[in-house]
Amino acid sequence: MSSLHFDSTVQAKLKEFADQASDLLGVLVGAGPSIAVGLPTWPVLVARLLALTGVTRDETAARDLMLSGQDVLLATEIALRSSPGNLKDILYEATYGTKDSDEAVRKFEPGPLHHELAEVATERGPGRVSLLTLNVDDLLEDALHQHHGVRFYSRDTARPRAPEGFYEIHHLHGLLSRDGTRKSDNFVFSLSHYNKLLQSRTAWQLSEFNQCLQRGPLLLVGTSYGDVDVRCWLDELYRADPTGLYGVYALLSRQGLRLTPAQFNRAKSFVRDRWSGSILLDCYADVTQALREVRHIEDVDYKPPMERIAEHWKAMESNFSLWQSHDAEKLESDYRGKLAGLLGKRSNVALWVVDSRGKLVRWAVSEKQYRAIAGLKRVPLTPESEFLAARAVCNDEFVGWAAHRGGSISSHWKSIVARPVYVHFPGGPRISLGAISAASATKISDAHTDAVSDELIDLAQAWGVRLAERFKGAPV
Incomplete structure (x- = not known):
């Protein structure tokens, strides 16, 4: 289940980190944020390289080769040494799944974690944060440019360095910009x-x-x-100077590690024994939330996320009849706009909310009103959930499914989409409190799915504003 509970161990580690990071901070970004927005995992990337360089006939054969026990780094070595063309272009195509830079720019955009990292950086200023990344994207x-318009320099060599006043993003393994204008000469693949x-004692990455x-x-x-x-x-650094260096903290999610x-x-x-600074969470959304929480954890009125959620759920229980009636009517009004035409007959819109036990509750739907709180549907809040509303919350993003694309989600609904709902309660930063979902018994087209997604943004x-204002005591 999602770690929005943030138990005492997690809270203590976040507080410890916040204390150490009061002045200067370094952030090392791994593949997780990029994988979350659709870029390939390392095994998929290697499979693409093997296919593109002709080592295997296709990606399926490449995956079979690695499953047979072939070392991934060695497989990458074989692929790169077999490259029939420009190595930079092949790495670009393997990374973005296309040779077309315009398509790569359209297809891949920063996700919630990228934007939250940009918030961390811009709150501190360029002189108080070091941004290191293992990603070539x-x-x-x-994210820095979209939301803040700040000046930055992407570093992938020892020299040159960023001008004064610029944010410097250190690409430790090389850089392949989506628009194709920056392609490193020295990759680490x-x-x-x-x-x-590792043999170089003067590597700029080690120095950084x-x-x-x-x-x-x-x-x-x-x-x-x-x-x-x-x-x-x-x-090596800690062996050489075990007491003179600051600590390393790792935000690790079960979803990112791909574990059950x-x-x-x-x-x-084992993880805690190996890395004393590990902060163990469940899903991508938890990692994003932890980055939000750590910036507020020392505020005098701070409350852990689950405490804020529990206070809200208590208010919903106390006002069940009034709020249920109002919310069902409001959802029906929302549905009778463009959504009804896009979704077709036998469709609905639903509001899902996290309760005080960390379960996701289908609080209200457009087509009916619930008479008792005990009759509400509750589902586990996990990224693997069969309910797309739960997936939307745990992935911090839009999730969609249609029967004609394959897979099995629902025997009744043929098309389902969901978006997380963010709410800002007193005592901490905004939180993903639940989701808005739309379901149809009709197989709707991809174009209509995109249109429904756009409607759900608004x-x-x-609903995020509505829930926050109501909790503060404003009229329903």
Whole structure:
């Protein structure tokens, strides 16, 4: 279940990190934020490379090769040495799934974690944060530019450095900008790349790590700490100066590690023994929320996320009859706009809200009113849930499904879409409190699905404001 509960161990680690990071902070961004918006995992990327370079006939054969026990780094080495053309272009196509830079720019946009990292950076200013990334994409730069218009420099070599007053994003493994204007000469993809990098005592990446840990704590976001260079550098630096460096903290999610709940529970003790600064969470949304929470955790009126949610749910229970009637009528009004035409007959819109136990509750629907709170549907809040509303909350993004695309979600509904609803309660930052979903018994087209998604953006924002204002005591 989602770690919105943020137990005492998580809260203590977040507080410890906030204390250390009061002045300077380093952030190391792994693949997690980029994978969450559709960029390939490492195995998928390697499979694409093997197919593009002709080592295997296609990606399926490449995956079979790796499943047979082939080392991934060695497989990458073979692919790159077999490259029939421009290596930069092949790496670009493997990363973005296209040769067309316009398509790459359209297809991939910064996700919630990128935007939250941009918030962390801009709140501090360029002189008080170091941004390091293991990713070759430029989504973090895009997030900085989209929301804040700040000046930045993408560094992928020892020289040049960012001008004074610029944010500097250190691309430790190279850079492939989506628009195709920046393609590094020195990538870190294969076994020989890692070996060469680790043998160098003057690597700029190692120097940046050292300087970072001398100035403040290092926060690992979206990485399993599995990259061999990062692991070796950190171990080496702490052996050389065990007391003179700040701590390393890792925001690790079960979803990002691709573990089942049972596997994650078994792994927790090992992870905590290995990394004392590990902060173990359940899903991508938890990692994003942790970044929000840590910036408020020392406020005098701060309350943990689940405490804020519980207070809201208590108010909903106390006012069930009044609020249920109002919300069902309001959802019906929302539905009777453009949505009814897009969704077709036998369709509805529903509001889902997290309760005090961390379950996701279908609070109200457009087609009916519930008579008792005990009759509300409750589902586990997990990223693997069969309910798309739960997936939307846990992934912090729009989720859609249609029967004609394959898979099985519902025997009744043929098309379902959902968006998270963010609410700002007193005592902390905004939180993903639930979701707005739209379902249809008709197979709607992809174009209509996109149109429904756009409608849900406005609805989700409106309901977020509505729930917050009502909780503060404003009229329903």
